[in-house]
Amino acid sequence: MLTLFKSGRIVDVNHNEDEQPYDVLIEDGIIREVAPHINVRADTNVLDISGKTLMPGLIDCHVHVMASMANLGINAKLPNAFALFRAIPILRGMLERGFTSVRDAGGADYALAQAVETGLAEGPRLFTSGKAISQTGGHADFRVRLDHSPDNCPCSQYYGAIGRIVDGVDDIRRAIRQEMRQGATQIKIMASGGVSSPSDPIGNLQFSEDEIRAAVAEARQHQTYVMAHAYTAQAIKRAVEFGVRTIEHGNLVDDEAARIMAEQGAFVVPTLITYEACRTDGAEAGFPADSLVKNAAVLQKGLDSLEIYKRHEVRMAYGSDLLGTMHQRQSEELMLRTRAFSNYEVICQATSVAADVLNKTNELGVVTAGAIADLLVVDGNPLKDIEVLGHQGRHLDIIMKQGRFFKNRLVA
Numbered sequence: 001m002l003t004l005f006k007s008g009r010i011v012d013v014n015h016n017e018d019e020q021p022y023d024v025l026i027e028d029g030i031i032r033e034v035a036p037h038i039n040v041r042a043d044t045n046v047l048d049i050s051g052k053t054l055m056p057g058l059i060d061c062h063v064h065v066m067a068s069m070a071n072l073g074i075n076a077k078l079p080n081a082f083a084l085f086r087a088i089p090i091l092r093g094m095l096e097r098g099f100t101s102v103r104d105a106g107g108a109d110y111a112l113a114q115a116v117e118t119g120l121a122e123g124p125r126l127f128t129s130g131k132a133i134s135q136t137g138g139h140a141d142f143r144v145r146l147d148h149s150p151d152n153c154p155c156s157q158y159y160g161a162i163g164r165i166v167d168g169v170d171d172i173r174r175a176i177r178q179e180m181r182q183g184a185t186q187i188k189i190m191a192s193g194g195v196s197s198p199s200d201p202i203g204n205l206q207f208s209e210d211e212i213r214a215a216v217a218e219a220r221q222h223q224t225y226v227m228a229h230a231y232t233a234q235a236i237k238r239a240v241e242f243g244v245r246t247i248e249h250g251n252l253v254d255d256e257a258a259r260i261m262a263e264q265g266a267f268v269v270p271t272l273i274t275y276e277a278c279r280t281d282g283a284e285a286g287f288p289a290d291s292l293v294k295n296a297a298v299l300q301k302g303l304d305s306l307e308i309y310k311r312h313e314v315r316m317a318y319g320s321d322l323l324g325t326m327h328q329r330q331s332e333e334l335m336l337r338t339r340a341f342s343n344y345e346v347i348c349q350a351t352s353v354a355a356d357v358l359n360k361t362n363e364l365g366v367v368t369a370g371a372i373a374d375l376l377v378v379d380g381n382p383l384k385d386i387e388v389l390g391h392q393g394r395h396l397d398i399i400m401k402q403g404r405f406f407k408n409r410l411v412a
Helices: 080-096 110-117 169-181 209-221 233-241 255-264 272-285 289-311 324-329 332-337 343-349 352-357
Strands: 002-010 021-027 030-035 045-048 053-056 058-063 099-104 125-128 132-134 163-165 187-190 226-232 246-252 267-269 375-378 396-401 404-408
Touching (some): 002 375, 080 099, 080 324, 080 396, 169 187, 169 209, 187 209, 209 226, 226 233, 246 289, 272 332, 343 352
Parallel strands (some): 099 125, 132 187, 226 246, 246 267
Antiparallel strands (some): 053 375, 396 404
16 A cells, blocks of 8 residues: 655754655655655555644654553562553553654563564564663662662563663673573663662762673674663763763763763763653652652753753754653653754754664654655644644644554544
8 A cells, every 4th residue: 555645844854944845655664755746546545734744753762661660679570461561551652652663771672572563562663672781789770778689689580670780791791692682672781870779879880891891892793782871971981982872861961071972973862851750740650769869969960961962062862761650751851852952953863863873874763765654744843833742642643653554633
């Protein structure tokens, strides 16, 4: 079946304030042609989208689809079947908001990605990290201080666990090989303290130089890369200098760290909405009290960091990092970023730049011939009002993923 979107305004990295209406032809899940006018066969499904916006599906480069509970220590102990079933509405909700691809930053695995790919579950295309790799006492070690269970606690095998505890170069290499064998598309490490974990102050550095370099080398041998949770300028600098490709969060960056990131070609994936959501909804959602204190320490700095990254032209992709009931605020990251960036820049962060992070340049995140047909038809113009990409997909008339309609309010 051929589908033609007729006379729509395109918004993507190649079309900024371009008022020219375009036709876009879809066949077999691929964009075949983009032109001002396309002649088609009589049996083509033609959808008139005059006055509406056609844009790529959104891409979120930092999610935890298995985190159905805000308290990740409790989430890690959910029985596997229970954790899996709780992930299904989270995935569907993301697709309903127009996110057609997401990079899971710890927890989701190949089996869940295949469930989505084969249609057993509805959701965005999943790029999974498997279990994030943490040192003992690091950001994925959710044992409280009085918990003396072993580092290889069986709970790390549960679907609800976002990470695994690994120490030493040899064990890191072994863990990465296991995650890659099991279908990870990239590797996630914890390179600094964090907000949601109980025993690691945010200023802590995690993993030695040898351990981080080994992780990077092992990932490269598997033709992929390392993404690193890091907050402080020092943690960011050492991770990037040791070869890490994407920095997650990065709230406490300074000018020197941002400059090094730009020089090395590293990406940053801020996740500002998670701190705002934890501030307003975290206690009710079950976020631990100690974590709320740490959250307050990085909230404003995260907003301030946008200007630092912008000043040094660090490439920025979209991330949300929400937990539990707070997943519904995923689209609000778009609005937060307009404090420092134009609507066009923010849309590019959530489409073409995010596709670059996924190593899917010109395959995802663009409306161009040869790209995968992940497309949104928006009732409105997000370049003028980015709020039309919020409100749980209310203004999305069409959500198409790889040429298939997940949502279609415009019946031909």
